[in-house]
Amino acid sequence: MSAARTLHLNTNITGTGRHPAGWRTLDNPKSIIDLGFFTTIAQIAERGKLDAVFLSDAVALRGHAHGPAQSLEPTVLLTALAGVTRHVGLIGTASTTFNDPFNLARRFASVDHLSAGRVAWNAVTTYDPEAAANFSIAESPDKQARYARAEEFVEVVLKLWDSWEDNALIADRASGRYADPARVHAIAHAGRHFQVRGPLNLPRSPQGRPVLVQAGGSEAGVALAARHADAVFTAQTTFEGAQDFYRDIKARAVAHGRHPDHLLVLPGLYPVIGGTLAEARRRKADMDALLDRGAELAKFAGALGIDAAALQLDAPLPYDLIDKGDRTDVSRGFIRSTVLLARGENLTVRDLLDRNPGAHRMIVGTPETIADDIERWFAGRAADGFNLNADVFPSGLADFVDHVVPLLQRKGIFRREYEGTTLRDHYGLARPSSRYADAATSAVADADALGAVS
């Protein structure tokens, strides 16, 4: 990274935006299966010089009676978006619980090739009995088992991405030598969850390795991020809480021998933008009026691990009932940040639902308010940047790009043009070399293993 710190901005482009009733304001509310809709959004992100677009994911259907859910598979949709953009990064979520490391490593490396080095994998684990029921798994694994598998899964994927050295593909027409077997390495991974010989059946991708993002807020998730991730997505609702998280995870990365700048901390941010505060509030109120309140209350209660009947709109949260850590079907990061916010500002359930009955911090305001807030968090090392959640696409993102981004550029904290071509370039991350490139000691073992596959 250069001496001057630079702000990083992604935008979540899942569904029709973060507001659950946002789709009811769209001309084409069936847009979640419409490539034109996502093309518009990705091109707006690129117009705003954003680092990346991001797709979250789920592998079980729910909530579809009231609004759009996840739908198109992320690596496929991101490949299509690579074709209609030139610079913006492409971050896709895929679960280590319901995938296989060889196929996943190959798929993300393929997108990295086809996008000329713009892809990232957001590695998540999944606790969801509904999802498990789609994958022939009778009982969803508990958190410890999920993260043990995730750690090993990530390790296998990183090894496979390294299995071809940069100069392994020769393609020398004169001699007829295509690849150099001495530079294509079996990974010979033999672990508890996976036994994978490798190598990957694909030459090394433009970024060396696709960028690795981690998004889990639990202790195990944070530990995984500190060890392996290039960026961490996190739910942070207070400035001080975010500073604590930032300090802690950077220190952990350093303890693993890493440079703290090589792990970007990117909290979620949910801006609702108006030319004046009144306009911003009206924008939100108009969308809120379209909400199914009962469905939202039930969703909120479920996320807190409690019964909807325990929530009273004009009372504080029932703190004593909220799950303290023995359940595995809730997000600890979400509960922690919600409780922190509610206690800190003495909020009622109605206030919380009003703010954003989801994980991410909402700011309803003018472009100036929002840009100032971003600058404060960035300068105060509460964040290296943000993962933006527009209320509804495309207008919520277009307003940010057209009115907030120019203010951030004027403050000198955000790029005016893309300076590189890959997502690693945008994030200020070095291109890693293959772990096998200098492995002189393992050369003989590799050559033996390769004998069988070449």
Place this chain on the structure above:
Amino acid sequence: MSAARTLHLNTNITGTGRHPAGWRTLDNPKSIIDLGFFTTIAQIAERGKLDAVFLSDAVALRGHAHGPAQSLEPTVLLTALAGVTRHVGLIGTASTTFNDPFNLARRFASVDHLSAGRVAWNAVTTYDPEAAANFSIAESPDKQARYARAEEFVEVVLKLWDSWEDNALIADRASGRYADPARVHAIAHAGRHFQVRGPLNLPRSPQGRPVLVQAGGSEAGVALAARHADAVFTAQTTFEGAQDFYRDIKARAVAHGRHPDHLLVLPGLYPVIGGTLAEARRRKADMDALLDRGAELAKFAGALGIDAAALQLDAPLPYDLIDKGDRTDVSRGFIRSTVLLARGENLTVRDLLDRNPGAHRMIVGTPETIADDIERWFAGRAADGFNLNADVFPSGLADFVDHVVPLLQRKGIFRREYEGTTLRDHYGLARPSSRYADAATSAVADADALGAVS
């Protein structure tokens, strides 16, 4: 299908073409990771009004010392090609041995959405200890186990593709109803290999179901094709053998209550084209001169299930040594068609290597010879069309499109323009309705199952 039978033509676009030394004639021999290369090929196919482009696949690396192997993951590459073409179909191979039905069904349905209905899944099983070693499988399953899994895998995928009825996505802004849970069906599959509740987390795709292709030549493969496939890829080296196969598989389809026109029989064809026969022979000889003969002989012996030392260049095949069916690591279709060809024309090993040391019938000739041969096979019901294998891209395909296709059009057996928009349209296949659309009797069970996921 309309009264007039129409020829169907796909082109295999895997690697750099069928000739193992073809890459040594290319300006950019590293083209297997170059989207521009595949874009050129797909656009040539579309200029020729071909039904589809086709990607074979493998999930273990081999042969990379001497030439290009499979590399970019098919669903990802086909999605990229969907963005640079408008009509041509997109057929991708994926193994039922090393995938999961939910993820695979979702991925192909996603490509079907993003390509506006142009995708097909070529379902294969994989016997390959090298591949198994990439998927934590100690021993590659035998043929019976592979096909038992494949049958159930295909069944689950077809059910998932049906799980949303066509009109399930309402997206009614006024009422706030997004999807109609009564038209989104749990599949509740509980089988020996898979337990999948469903529904898929994606609305029904443009083709209703992506086209299903089957490519295995064994008894189990043919049985699967007759029951489920819309098209079958097959290795046929003699006219009479192909007629026998055609009659047999159409009769099997009819025995399953299907219309024989709804299962297209598409043998492989490997044309080497020259303005004169001498030119065509020179084109082939020039490429043959670049071959690594030792590597080719070893590959051929391996495919026959015998030792390379047992092959003598100027002798017939050692028929008594060639595998008779007890091994599972060879393709029965390949062995059968090779033996048939060698016996029928009394060929030596050198002759066979010269023809094409792969599964598909080679014709070295002028556009007229090749067009006449295609017409004869089509009219004689030895084929409904062909899966073409160009010697090297892009020239081999461009020659076919520019010089053979016009002759086929003049004969009145091949389209001059695309008449529809989807691959089903090109293939003359009806769009299927969801099996759940009229399932009044199962409505209660479905509603119960859905209660848990909606």
